[in-house]
Amino acid sequence: MTPLPAPADYSEKIPNNVDLHEDRRLQRALESWQPNFLTWWESMGPTLPTEDVYLRTAVNVGREGWAHFGHVAMRDYRWGIFLAERDRDRRIAFGQHRGEPVWQKVPGEYRADLRRLIVIQGDTEPASVEQQRNLGATAPSLYDMRNLFQVNVEEGRHLWAMVYLLHAYFGREGREEAEELLHRNSGSEESPRILGAFNEETPDWLSFFMFTYFTDRDGKYQLGTLKESAFDPLSRTCEFMLKEESHHMFVGTTGVDRVVERTAQLMLEHDTDDVGGLGGIPLNVIQKYLNFHYSVSLDLFGSETSTNVANYFTAGLKGRWSEERRRDDHRLTDDSIMVDAVVDGRIGQTEVSALVGLNSDLRREYIRDCQNGVNRWNRILEEAGLPQRLRLPHTAFNRRVGAFSGIEVTPEGEVLPAEEWERRKGAWLPTDVDKTHVRSLMRPVHERGKIAAWIAPPRQGINGKPFDYDYVHLA
Ligand SMILES: [Fe+2]
Ligand SMILES: [Fe+2]
Numbered sequence: 001m002t003p004l005p006a007p008a009d010y011s012e013k014i015p016n017n018v019d020l021h022e023d024r025r026l027q028r029a030l031e032s033w034q035p036n037f038l039t040w041w042e043s044m045g046p047t048l049p050t051e052d053v054y055l056r057t058a059v060n061v062g063r064e065g066w067a068h069f070g071h072v073a074m075r076d077y078r079w080g081i082f083l084a085e086r087d088r089d090r091r092i093a094f095g096q097h098r099g100e101p102v103w104q105k106v107p108g109e110y111r112a113d114l115r116r117l118i119v120i121q122g123d124t125e126p127a128s129v130e131q132q133r134n135l136g137a138t139a140p141s142l143y144d145m146r147n148l149f150q151v152n153v154e155e156g157r158h159l160w161a162m163v164y165l166l167h168a169y170f171g172r173e174g175r176e177e178a179e180e181l182l183h184r185n186s187g188s189e190e191s192p193r194i195l196g197a198f199n200e201e202t203p204d205w206l207s208f209f210m211f212t213y214f215t216d217r218d219g220k221y222q223l224g225t226l227k228e229s230a231f232d233p234l235s236r237t238c239e240f241m242l243k244e245e246s247h248h249m250f251v252g253t254t255g256v257d258r259v260v261e262r263t264a265q266l267m268l269e270h271d272t273d274d275v276g277g278l279g280g281i282p283l284n285v286i287q288k289y290l291n292f293h294y295s296v297s298l299d300l301f302g303s304e305t306s307t308n309v310a311n312y313f314t315a316g317l318k319g320r321w322s323e324e325r326r327r328d329d330h331r332l333t334d335d336s337i338m339v340d341a342v343v344d345g346r347i348g349q350t351e352v353s354a355l356v357g358l359n360s361d362l363r364r365e366y367i368r369d370c371q372n373g374v375n376r377w378n379r380i381l382e383e384a385g386l387p388q389r390l391r392l393p394h395t396a397f398n399r400r401v402g403a404f405s406g407i408e409v410t411p412e413g414e415v416l417p418a419e420e421w422e423r424r425k426g427a428w429l430p431t432d433v434d435k436t437h438v439r440s441l442m443r444p445v446h447e448r449g450k451i452a453a454w455i456a457p458p459r460q461g462i463n464g465k466p467f468d469y470d471y472v473h474l475a
Contacts, residue, residue: 015080017060018164029167030081033178037159038075040182045129046152048136049475050074053149054462058082058157058244066243069463071473077153081164084239092230093323094330095316102232106169110315114231115170117317119177120194121222122162123184125155127198128211130186135208138442140452143461144205146471147251151212154244161237169233196400197296204438205455206259206281210293213252213373218300220245221321221366228319253373254458259286260377261456264384273388276437279453283381283388285438288430290390291411294370295398301363303402304339310355320358321365337361340395341403347396347413367395398429446474 009016013031020027052071057078059068072078090102106114129152139145159181166174184191192199197215202208223245227238263283266275276282302309312318313332320326328335335354343350354361370392378389394413396404408421411428430438441454449468451457461467 014160015078016164017080017082018168020081023168026168029175030164033163033167033175036179036182037079037156037163040126041075041129041156044126044185045133045156046074046136046149047133048145050136050149051473051475053473054146054465054469054471055150055153056247056463058240074149074153077156079153079157079160081160082240083233083236086232086236090232090235092316093228094319095230095314096331097230097316098330100230102230102235104232106231110231110317111170113312113315114234114317115166115174115177117226117312118162118165118170118234119181121226122159122166122177122181123194124198124219125158125162126181127184127186127193127195128152128202128215129155130193131198131200131202131211132208135202135205138205138444139446140205140442140455141445141450141457141467142448142471143451143458143467143469144255144455145446146462148208149472151216151248151251154248157244158241161241165233165237195300197300200296203435204442205255206286206289206438207293209252209255209259210289211252212248213256214290214293214297214370215300216245216248216252217369218297218366220249221301221362221369224321225318225362228323230316253376255455256286256290256373256377257380258456258458259454260380260390261384262454264381264386265456267386268384279441281438281441281454283390285430285434287390288428288434289438290374291393291397292429294392296400298363298367298395299399299401301366302359304341304360305352305356306359307356309358310353313355313358321362339403342407345407346415347394347404347407347409363395367392393428398425446472 012020014020014027014034020030052073054069054071055077056067056069057072058066058080060066092098092100092102132148132152135148136145139148163178163181166178170177184193186193187199187201202211220242223238223242227235227242229235259281263275263280263286266278266280267273270278274282309318323330332354336351337354337357337360338349339352339357339360341348341350374390374392381388393411394409396407396409396413397411399405408416408418410416416424441452443452445452448470457467461469462471
């Protein structure tokens, strides 16, 4: 029997279900990090002044009713520390320690690697808040504004989740890393965020929806591999984060749905593909944004082959997506895998040991998942009776990391000389003209129940509330 999960203690300065009050040193350390976090939130978080927002706050980790909804001032949001329930019988599912009990402490030999994995994950969380900080001012509706802020406060909570692990298990170095997480900033010249996609700007809402669809989904897959970790506190932390993450992807999926729906309406109404002049976003511009966000998100999975990742797997630090459902020996020492490669200047594949190819394995799972969204958006076009379709560009398109970083290809996968790529890339990636047009549509609609002209309203509101609910009170 698994014991009932500890309910969150909201009488504490830092809400938590980890009995923080029992470890005074740790509690004090985190309480001294807290004002730095708030200073970061005030200076790098959402810029639009609000009185309060209808937000979900995690209150428990159990299956029923883990969240509470209510209007709260964002500054007073109760960012807390929540780990999923502990399974006392849990055993390591893969690698050389397969079958042994999971670890409650960090083994000395894996300390540096685990810390690195946690820092990289932790760095993405505040980065996206920074990237999205100005979007509130151009929200197409109060409903969308509320969703943006929900994503933002939860990314803030995910930062807390990683900082808790750093403070609780990695001593002084962990505390230093926690400080650094607040000092690096998205797009900064001197100290940028660690991963490329998290230094790109999110200047408009189409980018935001694409980001939450494609880049938050990368987060889902990374968290999925860390959820398998033999280091049990990391596993339980990630399991709970995944719960929150699904709303972020919902925002992206349905956001793009609604843009496509509105574009299709305008195309039919005016019998034209060129809906730009009609206040909509043309399908080819949606496709270009999709191409961009998908390709930079593919880069987040790293090189096709990686000995580091092989070592993480063998050591039990980071597993595969749905590790337990895989039907193999979970050690992979004798297996091989085909991975993408450039062979004689052409796109091809090469065989490598399965361990070394784990990044490719994860990227493939991700690509399959991404296709579902595209199918869904195409159904909207199909139901509207339109022949146009959206699609995922070729894996080699616009890549800056891995085997394809040295070549340029069309979305169909045809290799191009560099000059030709330069000449033609504006047909596949958003140009300044496209971006300026999309930005010009981003006029705020802050009236209850109203929505901007470039996007359709949602089918439902949040938590059973109607679309015209007062989700946000502006200051
Ligand atoms: Fe997150
Ligand atoms: Fe997220």
